Amino acid sequence: MTLGTWLALFVALVVTAEIVRVLRHRAMRHERWRRFFRHRTTTWGLGILTFLVIVALAAPLVAPYDPDKQLDIVHLKNHPPSWTFLLGTDVLSRDVWSRTVYGARVSLGIGALGALVAVALGTLVGAVAGYYQRWIDAVLMRGVDVGLALPRIFILLMAVALWDGLPFAALIIVIGLTSWFGTSRLVRAEVLSLRQRDFVVAARALGAGSGRVIFRHVLPNAAAPIIVSAALGVGNVLLLEASLSFLGIGVKPPEPTWGNMIADNAPSIYTAPWSTLFPGLAISLVVLSLNAVADGVRDALDPRAEAA
Amino acid sequence: MTLVDVRDLVKHYAGERRWFGLGRPQAPVRAVDGVSFTIASGRTLGLVGESGSGKTTVGRTMLRLQEPTSGKMLFDGNDVFALDVTRLRALRRRMQIVFQDPYSSLNPRMTVDDTLREPLEIHGLNGTVTALLDEVGLDAAFAKRYPHELSGGQRQRVGIARALSVEPQFIVCDEPVSALDVSVQAQVLNLLADLQAKRRLTYLFIAHDLAVVRHIADDVAVMYLGKLVERAPAGEIYAQPRHPYTRALLSAVPEPNPHTTKRRIVLPGDIPSPAHPPPGCPFHPRCPHPKKSQRCRTEPPPLRPITPGHDAACHFAEEPM
Ligand SMILES: Nc1ncnc2c1ncn2[C@@H]1O[C@H](COP(=O)(O)OP(=O)(O)OP(=O)(O)O)[C@@H](O)[C@H]1O
Numbered sequence A: 001m002t003l004g005t006w007l008a009l010f011v012a013l014v015v016t017a018e019i020v021r022v023l024r025h026r027a028m029r030h031e032r033w034r035r036f037f038r039h040r041t042t043t044w045g046l047g048i049l050t051f052l053v054i055v056a057l058a059a060p061l062v063a064p065y066d067p068d069k070q071l072d073i074v075h076l077k078n079h080p081p082s083w084t085f086l087l088g089t090d091v092l093s094r095d096v097w098s099r100t101v102y103g104a105r106v107s108l109g110i111g112a113l114g115a116l117v118a119v120a121l122g123t124l125v126g127a128v129a130g131y132y133q134r135w136i137d138a139v140l141m142r143g144v145d146v147g148l149a150l151p152r153i154f155i156l157l158m159a160v161a162l163w164d165g166l167p168f169a170a171l172i173i174v175i176g177l178t179s180w181f182g183t184s185r186l187v188r189a190e191v192l193s194l195r196q197r198d199f200v201v202a203a204r205a206l207g208a209g210s211g212r213v214i215f216r217h218v219l220p221n222a223a224a225p226i227i228v229s230a231a232l233g234v235g236n237v238l239l240l241e242a243s244l245s246f247l248g249i250g251v252k253p254p255e256p257t258w259g260n261m262i263a264d265n266a267p268s269i270y271t272a273p274w275s276t277l278f279p280g281l282a283i284s285l286v287v288l289s290l291n292a293v294a295d296g297v298r299d300a301l302d303p304r305a306e307a308a
Numbered sequence B: 001m002t003l004v005d006v007r008d009l010v011k012h013y014a015g016e017r018r019w020f021g022l023g024r025p026q027a028p029v030r031a032v033d034g035v036s037f038t039i040a041s042g043r044t045l046g047l048v049g050e051s052g053s054g055k056t057t058v059g060r061t062m063l064r065l066q067e068p069t070s071g072k073m074l075f076d077g078n079d080v081f082a083l084d085v086t087r088l089r090a091l092r093r094r095m096q097i098v099f100q101d102p103y104s105s106l107n108p109r110m111t112v113d114d115t116l117r118e119p120l121e122i123h124g125l126n127g128t129v130t131a132l133l134d135e136v137g138l139d140a141a142f143a144k145r146y147p148h149e150l151s152g153g154q155r156q157r158v159g160i161a162r163a164l165s166v167e168p169q170f171i172v173c174d175e176p177v178s179a180l181d182v183s184v185q186a187q188v189l190n191l192l193a194d195l196q197a198k199r200r201l202t203y204l205f206i207a208h209d210l211a212v213v214r215h216i217a218d219d220v221a222v223m224y225l226g227k228l229v230e231r232a233p234a235g236e237i238y239a240q241p242r243h244p245y246t247r248a249l250l251s252a253v254p255e256p257n258p259h260t261t262k263r264r265i266v267l268p269g270d271i272p273s274p275a276h277p278p279p280g281c282p283f284h285p286r287c288p289h290p291k292k293s294q295r296c297r298t299e300p301p302p303l304r305p306i307t308p309g310h311d312a313a314c315h316f317a318e319e320p321m
């Protein structure tokens, strides 16, 4: 680690703290955003996610080494963490810290976009099935049953066979398309009960079209489970990406992702635990922070939650 | 002039299928089983009956918030059940509903302002939220509040303002005061009466006892197990009820004059399930009429005129009780 990288890290930390401070300050003026910051854990979660995003964006400044470079395959293989190699090196003598930093770009991108596609699709299908009921519901939900019954790996392998080496966008689509079944069931159940509520009946009586009823009256009241499933979804996508890497069908090596770092170094988990531990910790950190932020978003959207 | 004309309205809820939808369906719930009435423009029909008798279902099906099983509903000459989506939407402006439960009738995520602005937006009307609030006796400051920050009575006023926002001619008031504190009930009833006079509104006023309806209804229809058992001008029904069920309901209404003594009729048993209504007269298992006979158990009595304008569905409606 050079002085420059330490400096860059320090700057990233300061910028994060400043962003969170300004956001908090602004939030205090609005009831809704004051509710967002109600729990201290939400602030921490937001801070950690912001920091990870900044680090990912500033990867060239924060990473001391080229993430793909095998520094010295003979002498620097599985080097334990030290001042030179903050998080050690992996089985191919690559710097784990640099790979973790660059891996954040791909992993955070896939996690966020994959979960977004999955949650959007699941919400849409669940809302349509639950709201319109009858044959639409029957058809969609049988489709979901099939989707849940088919092993996901099987679908993914099929996609890989079709595409022959998945480009980033295709990977996101494939992950998104195979991850929405659970969300759709959850949303459908919620919509089924909400559509009976008097305020939804009132909206229909006033002449609101089904789009307006679904998006203004039904879904906002189903926000809590949707947000929770989105937060958990990101974690699932990160783990899915890891298992795809295990099968050798994820992001192409040597480009690092947290998933393929774990996969590549799994054989040396006893002799050099650091090369799997740190990307694993990064995934856990993201999942925990997202859950904390999800709590905040839920409170922000619910006027009944008491503001801080 | 007749504004609302309901003819032989039927609403059955399909019975559940057991065994994951593969078994034989249970008997359908006959929530509404052939109800007919008319309401003249500017008048109020009180629809009275015990819990589960099908009053809410009548109101919601009339506005086509639920699809009817059969029957007709004419609103100002328009066949409501036959309208396509576009024309139904245009007609929705003219028929509104006020709900029983003020806690579930407002969207918890919307402020009063959002709630009242929405219908104005949908129909491109140029009314204002402040004017609507004023009309139901609420200060303009309430616009910024969320439903959970309001009392039951205040919520109900917002619900009424929402119904008024689209300038309807006809409002279904579905037990609008039964969930409120007694002290607030009278205020909301007075508000509804004032609004009716001011805006020349027509009401279907649903209630579960005859006391509430007394002050507001011009005509009264009594419902039991999905059917009307009596229908008459309000004065008539209070002075001379013809159906034993109406008599029982009326005997439970407190007398304004404490010196008149009145025999209280207590009905045995509970209202039967509308999935399995008794054969013959649906009321016969609980009927206290001294003339009750075998005929009541087998032959359903039709709703027939007893005196001009006063109908009852009882084989012995002419006999004293
Ligand atoms: N969606 C539904 N599915 C099945 N049965 C229903 C449904 N809605 C109502 N019912 C049944 O229809 C019957 C009439 O219900 P309804 O709500 O119209 O009665 P009500 O007279 O308004 O009663 P209350 O005074 O309790 O409001 C009841 O037996 C009820 O259980």
Ligand SMILES: [Mg+2]
Pocket (backbone or CB within 6 Å): B055, B056, B057, B100, B174, B175
């Ligand atoms: Mg009811």
